[in-house]
Amino acid sequence: MGHLKFKIIARDKHTKARTGLLELKHGIIKTPEFMPVATKASVKALTFDDLIKLDTQVLICNTYHLMLNPGAELIEKYGGLHGFMHWDKPILTDSGGFQVFSLGFGIENGTNKLFFSEDKLNLRKKGQSKVKITDDGVYFKVDDGKQYFLTPEKSIEIQEKLGADMILAFDECTCPTNTKEYTAESMERTHSWALRCMNAHKTDQALVGIIQGGEWQDLREKSARYIASLDFDGYAIGGSLGNTKDKMNQIIDWVINQLPEEKPRHLLGIGVVEDIFEGVERGIDLFDCVTPTRQARFGYVYVRPPLGNKNNKYNYKLTSVEYAGEFMPLDSNCTCNVCAKWSRDYIKHLYKSSELLAYNLISYHNLHFFLQLMREIRNSIENSTFLQLKKEWEL
């Protein structure tokens, strides 16, 4: 077991939602929390001053990107990511698996759920995939043609060099188009890899096991039971969450029912407001996603109710609004530093002009949106008003 203490502080009276204090080597995280992604050791467009001002509790970095550039060996020389990034709060790293299965196909930026595009699936079907999976591990080629072989042991070794507080077991990530048969086979491989990760793990980093099993109840329950039977410090739900919201919620319920209460649960790669509410309601403690900063770069601004709602996905496109000609922030219901100081007009002007400051200001606002939402969710759980808050968000 690594350095991790998890204490449940409050439980919502009407749901499985809970707040907790997750103590890791570099600090304590109040949960439930949304973790911004610092893919290549930087949260895109934000400064570390920004992250501090935003009360960012924890960052998640991507092993896949960092093993390729600048390489784990260089980062190790700085005592790991904390020294390299000059960030002294908790850091998570993923195992690299997700990106191998998605970005190995050539897409180089991000960790969203949209990677199973038809094009890429066709490549895989035609055997032209740059990824080859064996029970030993995964061969993959990157754009420059160089071939890599990633195994559970190798992933743990790299993550130990990166030195995050909490690391993830190496798993195979399946997608909604995989058959039940393939998903079951892949799940068994993930289980054997989980054990190998555990055996390879030597440091005091907390190690999180990943639950697979796609959209099938028997597989998900089996995977959750197996992973829970191992001595992991926490659990993450990965792989296909089905094609509908109802399916996703069902899958979370199946899994959570098999997990012990006293360990933290991470729903991987989720960054949609609705999904965060549904996850928290079912007992999820951690979320991560690139949405706040990625959407910012595409000019999408997150907004709270009443401006934001389920239909507009709580955001609007900055270029779709007219200049107001008088001070109006990005969201008049937002309490962030950007909304206090700069007008939507100014930020729209910067965005239209491709000024880098636009990406910074919108990213700041968007990340505040998510972190503030999590603060309000934690508060509502402590007051057992979570469902009321959910209703206020029109969900």
Add this chain to the structure above:
Amino acid sequence: MGHLKFKIIARDKHTKARTGLLELKHGIIKTPEFMPVATKASVKALTFDDLIKLDTQVLICNTYHLMLNPGAELIEKYGGLHGFMHWDKPILTDSGGFQVFSLGFGIENGTNKLFFSEDKLNLRKKGQSKVKITDDGVYFKVDDGKQYFLTPEKSIEIQEKLGADMILAFDECTCPTNTKEYTAESMERTHSWALRCMNAHKTDQALVGIIQGGEWQDLREKSARYIASLDFDGYAIGGSLGNTKDKMNQIIDWVINQLPEEKPRHLLGIGVVEDIFEGVERGIDLFDCVTPTRQARFGYVYVRPPLGNKNNKYNYKLTSVEYAGEFMPLDSNCTCNVCAKWSRDYIKHLYKSSELLAYNLISYHNLHFFLQLMREIRNSIENSTFLQLKKEWEL
């Protein structure tokens, strides 16, 4: 006369260098000073927090860019640039003239001295230029084909809407390939425009007159005398400064000899270390240039002696250095916040990965380089050790 008080505080015993306090509506600037350029109402890649931490005293914005986008009318609704940018320290705007004569040809980013390319001169010769100069003003076309007519009165009107503390008279900017005959004719036009600017000027913004005359002593002296005879709040040296450093220094000397002691002097668009030293030595109080942030985006890092010298232009290319594998800042002689916290390795990694934070960190460091240099120059003038400092910089 606009709101401007200029008090000379100290004079170097061995040169014409002087320090001063330049009081404008939004604050007092210690001179000599280098002014970062916020072309489109943002200093590229830097946050306003960064600018405050860097002790930035004043910003200069470009009228040309802002009149096109988002338009002076919108900015006026925010009480001018101060309200629009949320910046409460002094701001300068230029007249728009420089960009009309350079960027009017289709180049859209920046204000350097390299715009007189053969291609553009050929266009002008062939009559295909998008710029047409008359005694009334200048017609120019922008990329979308829209035609504008900028006159001295129009430039002042726009700059009044932008509301900077200090504004520049509208002039015609000549280049080194112009004949003496053309430069003389153009200079007379600039003089008549200077008078028209003065007559059009209604606010308490400080108004600066621009001296032209190319590289000819009689023209430069005539222009300086004429502009000095008008009731401007300060003087700027514009146009061609010749093709050599010696010529530039000569031109500055010719001009300064004709100017009264008690008003501030601005050498337009200068951002080379050597030129700053030579300018200060001759009595220049203000400089501005995009170099710190532009060079940062191209991966050039400014360094002080001994790493920096005249031959390497006080900078190196970040991608040309190897990873060190141990903490080494961008410049081990630098006292900036970036050099205190982040390694050259980390910043190189970010730069290679096209992370926006790279542009931010290098821009911060580079701007600190220039502002710190000016602080040391001011200090040396007060101690009459300016020439010693210049020698330490191997100049």
